[in-house]
Amino acid sequence: MSDKVIFIGSKSLGYHVLKTMYELNPEILDACITMDDITDSRSCLKDIKEYCAVHDICYFEMVGSCDISEIILERKPDICFVVGWYKIIPSHILNSVPKGFLGIHNSLLPAYRGQAPLVWAMIQGEKKVGFSLFSFTEEMDEGDIWAQEAVIINENVYISDVLQVFEERAVGLFKRIYLKIIDGSIHPLCQAGQISYCGKRDKDSGLIDWKKSARDVLLEIHAQSKPYPGAYTIWNDERLIIWKARKFEYKFIGIPGRVGLIMHGDIIVACGESTAIVLEDVEYGKYRGNPNKIIKSLNTKFL
Incomplete structure (x- = not known):
């Protein structure tokens, strides 16, 4: 050999x-x-x-x-x-x-x-x-x-x-x-x-379309989590990266991309098709952790 x-x-x-x-x-x-x-x-x-x-x-x-x-x-x-x-x-x-x-x-x-x-x-x-x-x-x-x-x-x-x-x-x-x-x-x-x-992706490819169903949004979050740049949304003109989330177990009727519920410490965001997700781990500026430390209002709307 x-x-x-x-x-x-x-x-x-x-x-x-x-x-x-x-x-x-x-x-x-x-x-x-x-x-x-x-x-x-x-x-x-x-x-x-x-x-x-x-x-x-x-x-x-x-x-x-x-x-x-x-x-x-x-x-x-x-x-x-x-x-x-x-x-x-x-x-x-x-x-x-x-x-x-x-x-x-x-x-x-x-x-x-x-x-x-x-x-x-x-x-x-x-x-x-x-x-x-x-x-x-x-x-x-x-x-x-x-x-x-x-x-x-x-x-x-x-x-x-x-x-x-x-x-x-x-x-x-x-x-x-x-x-x-x-x-x-x-x-x-x-x-x-x-x-x-399949085509090239970059750090900007992970922008979430909240009109999609919770299933589709979660697929994007799971697929782009660490070690990749992360799926993200825009809040107050800054990028909020969602590293971890789960499906809200109940039917939810709301405006896609808006925080629809703050319940038992959970931040619940409306998606399309009468579904929603629960945010678990986010990054915003220098903050990384549970979103309930930074998101306090039902007026919160993600772009």
């Missing part, structure tokens, strides 16, 4: 996959390429850097455009594994590596090709989500599938919980098949099934 392997990645999942790859066969791991994402709350830069130093793994920390072309052409790996890397890899670099680039995409491909797939899937109310280990091609997320893991969820789960399950499953997957991929004892399959695509 003489293949030269390069790891490219970041964040917690990338860090744990890197550790798994090294533990399974330290001799073939030629280098680690990561990015300076220290300002990202999800960053594991210090952990990755320290691990590489302790185990004498050749380490590259990219900034700016994060162009890895020179490193790949110079080190000539046989195969690259990509986990938690959000930069485009040029086609001539993809084609320069004999066994290609393999990466994890947080959907059951070919569904939800594109960006923020898990967020979109949860917003859509999918009951089955998952991730795919696939080969990179010049087209978006179209490569052959090496393995997939499906996870059944309900509408009350938060995205941090799903990501934790994904991480555990992905590390377990690498433990089972990493060396089999290297030695060629397993092979990928073509993608099959209903194709769909």
Whole structure:
């Protein structure tokens, strides 16, 4: 087993996959390429850097455009594994590596090709989500599938919980098949099934439409909670982020976006279709916590 392997990645999942790859066969791991994402709350830069130093793994920390072309052409790996890397890899670099680039995409491909797939899937109310280990091609997320893991969820789960399950499953997957991929004892399959695509999201994508039902509003809150920027509304010209909420159990007739009840310490906001939600954890300016500390009036209206 003489293949030269390069790891490219970041964040917690990338860090744990890197550790798994090294533990399974330290001799073939030629280098680690990561990015300076220290300002990202999800960053594991210090952990990755320290691990590489302790185990004498050749380490590259990219900034700016994060162009890895020179490193790949110079080190000539046989195969690259990509986990938690959000930069485009040029086609001539993809084609320069004999066994290609393999990466994890947080959907059951070919569904939800594109960006923020898990967020979109949860917003859509999918009951089955998952991730795919696939080969990179010049087209978006179209490569052959090496393995997939499906996870059944309900509408009350938060995205941090799903990501934790994904991480555990992905590390377990690498433990089972990493060396089999290297030695060629397993092979990928073509993608099959209903194709769909999803688009880019940013911190402004989470604006709540209170005319939607409580179910739909809660799906958006759950899907965009930590470690993402959060679903939010506007109050007094400032952003109020809703990190946690639950459905009000009774029918509620009110103006969507208005605080309809303050009851037993609960702040209840009207939604569409005669439904409402109970706010549990919010962030407003420097305040983070129970909304009943800052919302006191039934005249409160969110935009």
